[in-house]
Amino acid sequence: MQTNGYLCTRHLKSVSCMGAFFVLHMLPIQVRSCVDFLNDIVQILLVYNICIIIFIDVIVQMEVDIIPKVIVTEEQWIQKGIEQFAQSGADGLVIEKMSADLGCSKSSFYWYFKNRHEFITRLVQRWAELSTNQVIQTSSVHEKPEDQITDLLTQMFSATRKGDFLFYLRKASKDSPAFHTILETIEQARMKYAEELFTKAGMNPEAAAHKSTLLYHYYLGWYERSKYEPVGEEEVNRHIDMLWVQLLGFKGGVR
Amino acid sequence: MQTNGYLCTRHLKSVSCMGAFFVLHMLPIQVRSCVDFLNDIVQILLVYNICIIIFIDVIVQMEVDIIPKVIVTEEQWIQKGIEQFAQSGADGLVIEKMSADLGCSKSSFYWYFKNRHEFITRLVQRWAELSTNQVIQTSSVHEKPEDQITDLLTQMFSATRKGDFLFYLRKASKDSPAFHTILETIEQARMKYAEELFTKAGMNPEAAAHKSTLLYHYYLGWYERSKYEPVGEEEVNRHIDMLWVQLLGFKGGVR
Numbered sequence: 004m005q006t007n008g009y010l011c012t013r014h015l016k017s018v019s020c021m022g023a024f025f026v027l028h029m030l031p032i033q034v035r036s037c038v039d040f041l042n043d044i045v046q047i048l049l050v051y052n053i054c055i056i057i058f059i060d061v062i063v064q065m066e067v068d069i070i071p072k073v074i075v076t077e078e079q080w081i082q083k084g085i086e087q088f089a090q091s092g093a094d095g096l097v098i099e100k101m102s103a104d105l106g107c108s109k110s111s112f113y114w115y116f117k118n119r120h121e122f123i124t125r126l127v128q129r130w131a132e133l134s135t136n137q138v139i140q141t142s143s144v145h146e147k148p149e150d151q152i153t154d155l156l157t158q159m160f161s162a163t164r165k166g167d168f169l170f171y172l173r174k175a176s177k178d179s180p181a182f183h184t185i186l187e188t189i190e191q192a193r194m195k196y197a198e199e200l201f202t203k204a205g206m207n208p209e210a211a212a213h214k215s216t217l218l219y220h221y222y223l224g225w226y227e228r229s230k231y232e233p234v235g236e237e238e239v240n241r242h243i244d245m246l247w248v249q250l251l252g253f254k255g256g257v258r
Numbered sequence: 259m260q261t262n263g264y265l266c267t268r269h270l271k272s273v274s275c276m277g278a279f280f281v282l283h284m285l286p287i288q289v290r291s292c293v294d295f296l297n298d299i300v301q302i303l304l305v306y307n308i309c310i311i312i313f314i315d316v317i318v319q320m321e322v323d324i325i326p327k328v329i330v331t332e333e334q335w336i337q338k339g340i341e342q343f344a345q346s347g348a349d350g351l352v353i354e355k356m357s358a359d360l361g362c363s364k365s366s367f368y369w370y371f372k373n374r375h376e377f378i379t380r381l382v383q384r385w386a387e388l389s390t391n392q393v394i395q396t397s398s399v400h401e402k403p404e405d406q407i408t409d410l411l412t413q414m415f416s417a418t419r420k421g422d423f424l425f426y427l428r429k430a431s432k433d434s435p436a437f438h439t440i441l442e443t444i445e446q447a448r449m450k451y452a453e454e455l456f457t458k459a460g461m462n463p464e465a466a467a468h469k470s471t472l473l474y475h476y477y478l479g480w481y482e483r484s485k486y487e488p489v490g491e492e493e494v495n496r497h498i499d500m501l502w503v504q505l506l507g508f509k510g511g512v513r
Contacts, residue, residue: 170425170482177486213504217476224478231432249468
């Protein structure tokens with residue numbers, strides 16, 4: 004059975020200290036009366052103990068497998084939660100199972116999160132950062148709005164096999180106004196960003212709003228139908244060319 | 259506890275026959291020796307028995323609640339299956355729970371279906387008939403392809419709150435080539451039909467194929483985002499006008 008690496012290290016340190024104390028007190032009285040000899044013994048034991056402690060610390064720092072080091076970080080918990088949520092939704096977030104997968108104790112979960120609700124909220128926020136904010140930031144580095152649009156589309160239509168996060172978030176939001184608000188904020192941000200890009204690219208505001216809505220819903224349906232298959236670069240490019248012409252209405256493409 | 263009506267009727271018939279037989283043999287010997295009297299008794303009992311049988315049959319046919327009639331039909335099982343599958347997929351098709359909901363015994367299920375796989379196959383076929391074939395047939399009655407398109411769009415974008423049948427069918431098809439084939443057939447038929455209509459309405463074949471793909475995936479995404487909300491007639495009409503202009507590219511609409 005795996006144990007927490009930090010606790011394991013402390014345990015070994017205590018054992019070695021206790022060992023030194025024990026040996027010292029078990030010495031025969033005639034030897035104990037010999038102060039010089041005793042001093043030597045104490046010093047040898049202290050040096051031995053310090054060596055053990057240094058040895059253990061080196062092993063821990065080198066992440067050698069002799070002592071299993073399974074200090075699970077908050078980010079690891081959140082990533083595990085995102086992965087699990089995308090597989091089977093809120094019902095799939097069984098703390099016992101996740102801690103077994105991560106190789107740590109259940110108490111590790113409660114070190115970072117008050118309860119399941121806080122955990123779900125945090126993982127949804129992290130997922131929004133990864134799936135929305137980062138996509139927006141990455142495509143924003145281009146100068147021309149057309150290049151920003153192409154970058155956005157490439158990011159949208161390259162990613163498959165990421166599970167059903169959005170589906171399960173929508174399911175959870177049905178009975179939770181808090182999750183509903185988070186979901187609505189994410190989706191509105193996505194559509195608003197595309198709308199702004201379309202307007203910058205010269206589309207009239209009304210059309211830009213409609214095209215952005217069309218694009219986002221199309222993306223949801225496309226993801227649903229493509230989620231189990233990997234998608235190649237060439238296919239993505241053909242797909243984006245088609246969207247430029249047939250959905251956005253730039254005859255002949257702009258690339 | 260409710261019992262199967264048909265079995266209940268048969269049970270009562272048997273009891274009344276047995277009653278007649280029992281009374282006949284319990285008569286004193288001196289009376290039995292009197293052949294005429296015996297004949298009368300037998301006839302009376304036969305008439306009484308026939309009356310009982312007719313009475314029960316009349317009650318059963320009138321569907322009077324005195325005898326609980328819970329003869330579950332194949333169609334009822336399939337409708338229950340469709341409803342349950344749309345809620346929680348193949349895992350939700352627990353025969354014991356469904357038979358309890360329908361108020362019949364589990365044996366009723368095995369009267370109609372060999373096993374769960376046959377049941378799922380049958381309910382998927384029925385769902386395909388209801389959700390695809392009937393939609394195509396209904397919209398085909400119009401003469402003009404534009405009217406057929408509008409009818410198709412109206413049917414597509416009016417229906418919400420029908421659960422997640424397609425989502426769970428896709429999930430089941432991941433590990434089942436048979437379900438994958440069924441799903442692919444349904445979705446190709448849907449897209450092919452729209453493509454034909456667009457071509458008939460004057461679109462070039464390549465554009466028609468792309469627009470049909472766009473429309474179908476857009477519909478999947480739209481359904482996902484709208485599935486929990488009812489949708490009013492006016493909203494549907496506005497939506498369809500937007501699709502005519504922004505997706506199909508008929509500036510100014512055709513209605």
